[in-house]
Amino acid sequence: MKSIQAYRFALDLTPRQERAVLAHAGAARVAHNWALARVKAVMDQRAAERTYGVTEAELTPTVGWSLPALRRAWNSAKGEVAPWWRECSKEAFNTGLDALARALKNWSDSRSGKRAGRPVGFPRFKSRRRATPSVRFTTGAIRVEPDRKHVVLPRLGRLKLHESSRKLARRLDNGTARIVSATVRRDGSRWHVAFTVEVERAERVPARPTSVVGVDVGIKHLAVLTNDELVPNPRHLADAQQRMRSLGRSLSRKIGPDRRTGRRASKRWQRAAARLGRAHARVANLRRDGMHKLTTRLAREHGTVVVEDLNVAGMLRNRRLARHIADAGFAEIRRQLAYKTEWNGGRLVVADRWYPSSKTCSGCGTVKAKLALSERTYTCTTCGLTLDRDLNAARNLAALAREVDTAGSGPVAGRGADRKTRVRGLVAVKRQPGTASAGQTGTVLPQGRTTNRVLTKAH
Numbered sequence: 195m196k197s198i199q200a201y202r203f204a205l206d207l208t209p210r211q212e213r214a215v216l217a218h219a220g221a222a223r224v225a226h227n228w229a230l231a232r233v234k235a236v237m238d239q240r241a242a243e244r245t246y247g248v249t250e251a252e253l254t255p256t257v258g259w260s261l262p263a264l265r266r267a268w269n270s271a272k273g274e275v276a277p278w279w280r281e282c283s284k285e286a287f288n289t290g291l292d293a294l295a296r297a298l299k300n301w302s303d304s305r306s307g308k309r310a311g312r313p314v315g316f317p318r319f320k321s322r323r324r325a326t327p328s329v330r331f332t333t334g335a336i337r338v339e340p341d342r343k344h345v346v347l348p349r350l351g352r353l354k355l356h357e358s359s360r361k362l363a364r365r366l367d368n369g370t371a372r373i374v375s376a377t378v379r380r381d382g383s384r385w386h387v388a389f390t391v392e393v394e395r396a397e398r399v400p401a402r403p404t405s406v407v408g409v410d411v412g413i414k415h416l417a418v419l420t421n422d423e424l425v426p427n428p429r430h431l432a433d434a435q436q437r438m439r440s441l442g443r444s445l446s447r448k449i450g451p452d453r454r455t456g457r458r459a460s461k462r463w464q465r466a467a468a469r470l471g472r473a474h475a476r477v478a479n480l481r482r483d484g485m486h487k488l489t490t491r492l493a494r495e496h497g498t499v500v501v502e503d504l505n506v507a508g509m510l511r512n513r514r515l516a517r518h519i520a521d522a523g524f525a526e527i528r529r530q531l532a533y534k535t536e537w538n539g540g541r542l543v544v545a546d547r548w549y550p551s552s553k554t555c556s557g558c559g560t561v562k563a564k565l566a567l568s569e570r571t572y573t574c575t576t577c578g579l580t581l582d583r584d585l586n587a588a589r590n591l592a593a594l595a596r597e598v599d600t601a602g603s604g605p606v607a608g609r610g611a612d613r614k615t616r617v618r619g620l621v622a623v624k625r626q627p628g629t630a631s632a633g634q635t636g637t638v639l640p641q642g643r644t645t646n647r648v649l650t651k652a653h
């Protein structure tokens with residue numbers, strides 16, 4: 195199985211190398227901004243001509259937006275725009291032009307309705323202060339040194355890694371990986387190199403192929419699993435968050451920049467901002483580490499993993515919950531499970547967004563009309579079942595996966611298929627309020643026997 199995968203390593207750049215990378219990132223920005231200004235000027239010109247009543251045929255001709263077109267234009271103009279262009283790799287300019295070509299395509303696709311999701315705005319100019327410095331190499335000498343502690347990139351030369359590259363180096367050595375591109379970028383105060391790699395993966399089977407596990411991403415815990423397991427948040431995460439808060443307060447007491455008065459930030463403010471940035475990075479790293487460990491474990495062990503399809507964009511708009519939900523990284527866990535179940539030969543079932551996994555009793559199937567988020571314990575008024583709210587939801591999700599299997603929608607869906615479930619129909623049949631007691635649920639009745647729905651009417 196071939197898949198595209200990223201390998202990311204922290205770098206230890208010398209001051210001289212850092213200057214070289216920044217120069218390349220700057221070159222990318224110059225090419226991006228030059229091409230954007232050109233596209234914009236022509237668009238504005240055409241818009242103005244239209245208001246004067248110029249016919250469509252006589253308008254200023256449009257300029258191409260594709261990467262090859264942008265590159266041609268740049269190559270014929272670079273002598274004038276950037277007489278220093280020889281100092282940087284051509285890949286640097288390509289990085290900027292590629293970013294612009296994608297941004298313009300996303301914007302026009304979004305405007306014409308070809309692209310789903312939120313509307314995409316028109317590309318903006320990159321600023322030296324705001325933009326993340328980044329440069330991508332797709333050709334030339336890109337390799338990992340045999341000592342596994344250095345990488346070689348075109349123009350930049352031999353860069354020292356902060357960590358061992360053995361995971362990638364092993365694959366490169368035995369020929370199961372091919373480097374497609376390498377990107378150097380600064381994340382906060384640390385430089386990273388990310389390799390895009392085409393990896394040939396061995397076919398795998400989960401340790402327990404028939405096992406089904408429901409995952410409910412919690413607020414208090416990282417996740418709750420059906421087998422009564424509460425996966426805690428990573429160690430030190432709370433400490434790191436505490437430190438982040440105190441650094442934020444410390445920063446707010448110092449003299450920051452003010453664009454209206456043109457006031458420059460004080461040295462102390464700059465140092466405090468850097469400290470806060472590092473604290474943010476640490477929180478993000480701890481969180482990412484915890485999620486990866488959890489999703490890898492689940493995908494390696496269980497044949498079927500069930501998660502809920504949450505409306506994350508909608509939930510983030512809820513200010514009070516926003517931090518918690520961003521923390522738990524709902525969408526990220528789901529994304530990781532999707533590809534990791536595929537790598538391991540398992541599958542991921544995504545329950546419908548409106549499936550009432552929290553409101554349903556995992557014992558008898560009663561659906562509550564209302565369940566406040568503050569109610570952390572689920573208590574069923576019909577059968578008296580009392581258990582942790584998240585655990586109840588996780589059990590419902592696992593039961594759902596079994597229903598999907600037994601409902602006769604064919605054999606197990608394609609490996610790792612991100613399959614949507616038609617839950618509502620199933621709910622109507624099996625999850626009527628006040629039906630069978632705990633022992634009678636979860637089984638499919640043989641043909642000809644009365645269904646739960648008849649039982650409801652009898653009551």
Ligand SMILES: [Zn+2]
Pocket residue numbers: 555556557558559560574575576577578579
């Ligand atoms: Zn119940």
